[in-house]
Amino acid sequence: MSVSAESVLALPAASERQRRLFGFGMTAPGALATSVLVLFALGVVLFLGFRTNDGSLLGGAFTLDNFKAALTDPLYATVILRSLAIAGLVTLATVVTAYPVAYYLAFHAGKHRALLLFIVTLPFWTSYLLRVFAWKVVLAFNGVLNSALMTAGITSEPILAFLNTPAAVVITLAHAYAAFAILPIYVALENVPRSLIEAAEDLGARPTAIFRKIILPISMPGVMAAALVVFVPTVGDYVTPALVGGPNSTMIGSMIQAQFGKANDWPFGAALAVIVMLVILAVVIVARLADKRFGSRT
Amino acid sequence: MNPAPTSKAPWLTVYVVAYVLFLYLPIAIIPLFSFNNSIQAAFPLSGFTLEWYRSLFGNDNLHRAFQTSLIVGVSAAFLATSIGVTVGYMEVAGGTRTARVISALCRLPILIPGVIVGIALLVLVNLAGLGPSRMAIVLGHTLVALPTAVVIMRGRFSSLPRSYSEVAMDLGAHEWTTFRRIVLPLAAPAITSSFMLSFLTSFDEFIVAFFLSGAEPTLPLYVWGQLRFPKALPSVMALGTFILLASIVIATVAEIIRRRGVASDELPVTTPRPLPIS
Numbered sequence: 023m024s025v026s027a028e029s030v031l032a033l034p035a036a037s038e039r040q041r042r043l044f045g046f047g048m049t050a051p052g053a054l055a056t057s058v059l060v061l062f063a064l065g066v067v068l069f070l071g072f073r074t075n076d077g078s079l080l081g082g083a084f085t086l087d088n089f090k091a092a093l094t095d096p097l098y099a100t101v102i103l104r105s106l107a108i109a110g111l112v113t114l115a116t117v118v119t120a121y122p123v124a125y126y127l128a129f130h131a132g133k134h135r136a137l138l139l140f141i142v143t144l145p146f147w148t149s150y151l152l153r154v155f156a157w158k159v160v161l162a163f164n165g166v167l168n169s170a171l172m173t174a175g176i177t178s179e180p181i182l183a184f185l186n187t188p189a190a191v192v193i194t195l196a197h198a199y200a201a202f203a204i205l206p207i208y209v210a211l212e213n214v215p216r217s218l219i220e221a222a223e224d225l226g227a228r229p230t231a232i233f234r235k236i237i238l239p240i241s242m243p244g245v246m247a248a249a250l251v252v253f254v255p256t257v258g259d260y261v262t263p264a265l266v267g268g269p270n271s272t273m274i275g276s277m278i279q280a281q282f283g284k285a286n287d288w289p290f291g292a293a294l295a296v297i298v299m300l301v302i303l304a305v306v307i308v309a310r311l312a313d314k315r316f317g318s319r320t
Numbered sequence: 321m322n323p324a325p326t327s328k329a330p331w332l333t334v335y336v337v338a339y340v341l342f343l344y345l346p347i348a349i350i351p352l353f354s355f356n357n358s359i360q361a362a363f364p365l366s367g368f369t370l371e372w373y374r375s376l377f378g379n380d381n382l383h384r385a386f387q388t389s390l391i392v393g394v395s396a397a398f399l400a401t402s403i404g405v406t407v408g409y410m411e412v413a414g415g416t417r418t419a420r421v422i423s424a425l426c427r428l429p430i431l432i433p434g435v436i437v438g439i440a441l442l443v444l445v446n447l448a449g450l451g452p453s454r455m456a457i458v459l460g461h462t463l464v465a466l467p468t469a470v471v472i473m474r475g476r477f478s479s480l481p482r483s484y485s486e487v488a489m490d491l492g493a494h495e496w497t498t499f500r501r502i503v504l505p506l507a508a509p510a511i512t513s514s515f516m517l518s519f520l521t522s523f524d525e526f527i528v529a530f531f532l533s534g535a536e537p538t539l540p541l542y543v544w545g546q547l548r549f550p551k552a553l554p555s556v557m558a559l560g561t562f563i564l565l566a567s568i569v570i571a572t573v574a575e576i577i578r579r580r581g582v583a584s585d586e587l588p589v590t591t592p593r594p595l596p597i598s
Contacts, residue, residue, distance in 0.1 A: 169362035258433020
């Protein structure tokens with residue numbers, strides 16, 4: 023707290039002790055929660071990834087076999103690449119479709135801005151499981167979409183190809199995380215100085231040039247933030263592949279979940295989790311670099 | 321500053337309307353078919369019924385799952401909000417390196433997929449001898465709700481005029497007194513909003529709870545269990561309608577409370593306002 027120098031000097035010794043006690047009491051909850059629930063918990067996963075599976079909680083002995091198996095077995099390579107492809111597609115689709123909405127909110131929404139912002143972020147607060155379940159109902163063989171198409175006379179028979187495909191996973195995840203992407207982009211677009219746009223207009227710049235040279239570069243940090251908050255939960259998802267994906271859509275999250283469930287090989291599951299965290303770290307670094315590369319080009 | 325002169329963009333408006341429809345239509349399927357008189361969720365609608373809602377009453381498993389969700393949600397919301405208040409305050413008011421690092425760590429779970437949060441805490445609660453239990457889910461949901469709570473609280477604290485607490489301290493109030501009598505009352509709407517949204521995060525959370533639940537499932541876990549039975553789907557839609565309704569009401573009220581809290585700062589400086597100093 024910024025107390026002026028005189029008042030600090032005027033405080034008696036007892037207050038100094040009280041000050042310290044206050045600082046300690048206010049720091050302790052956060053320090054305890056983050057060191058146990060974040061740092062220690064993640065540290066244990068990292069540790070477990072390097073242990074053999076002997077059925078005990080922390081494994082039997084040190085080994086690199088978990089990582090070797092995860093990185094050399096073509097099955098796991100396929101699943102990891104598929105997860106990256108699906109999460110990448112979902113991220114791209116989500117960010118590209120969200121950008122115009124964020125743009126509208128920042129530049130066109132006028133007095134309805136607060137209401138519209140609330141409407142597009144409200145689904146974020148509804149149950150994720152129910153949103154995925156809704157898609158299962160929509161895409162099912164005897165489901166809403168097929169029956170609607172047949173009732174409308176567009177098709178005469180149910181189309182098999184909707185459910186249990188990677189495409190179903192991409193659509194469902196893109197819908198489930200759509201609301202995540204709008205807010206960061208909107209916040210970045212709000213920061214675009216309106217005077218810059220006016221100056222460019224006065225100097226005769228076309229709208230496309232203004233967008234390409236001013237608005238897009240300045241909003242790039244928001245786009246990167248949006249991409250990250252969509253990519254992270256989608257790359258580790260196991261619920262959507264299980265409900266709408268079918269056997270050809272198994273993702274790395276499903277594999278991790280299986281190791282802690284049916285397969286009962288916790289150290290191997292922990293190694294897979296470490297690999298996912300490393301992938302996310304790499305994506306964060308790339309996003310930061312891209313931010314510098316595109317973001318500074320004003 | 322005047323907003324940039326922007327031309328009307330009818331195509332953009334059409335796009336936004338289509339986007340909002342895309343967001344809401346799949347969700348709207350759930351309440352729509354919860355009243356449909358058929359086990360199969362398909363068009364054309366076959367008739368109106370309240371049968372699926374009737375089937376929810378007197379279901380003991382459902383009742384217990386609801387109770388578990390309430391207990392877990394309130395506990396996790398209390399923990400996450402308490403931590404959010406202290407961490408947010410120390411970051412904004414203290415500004416020390418430690419405070420900033422703790423705040424960053426509190427927001428880190430955004431960058432961890434739920435499945436990893438779930439397994440990490442599963443190992444943790446087993447190490448602690450707790451095992452999968454209600455308490456384990458409370459810890460997991462506290463972690464999941466923490467980023468929201470910290471972001472809301474530090475946003476609120478950094479928008480509070482600093483002069484209020486400076487005046488209090490210059491008048492001889494201790495830091496604790498200043499915090500309790502000045503800062504907390506001014507931040508009360510944000511605290512309420514943080515509590516409600518943390519509760520909602522927990523109430524709707526499935527991915528982490530899946531790993532941490534013992535004998536007592538939460539409501540989303542109960543729903544997950546019912547999804548295996550095709551005959552139970554209409555009842556799931558009736559239950560889902562209640563859950564969606566609860567989420568929408570809680571999120572809306574939290575937003576209204578948060579906005580009122582912020583708006584009270586935006587009163588003109590000349591407006592006489594009772595300072596919460598007695």
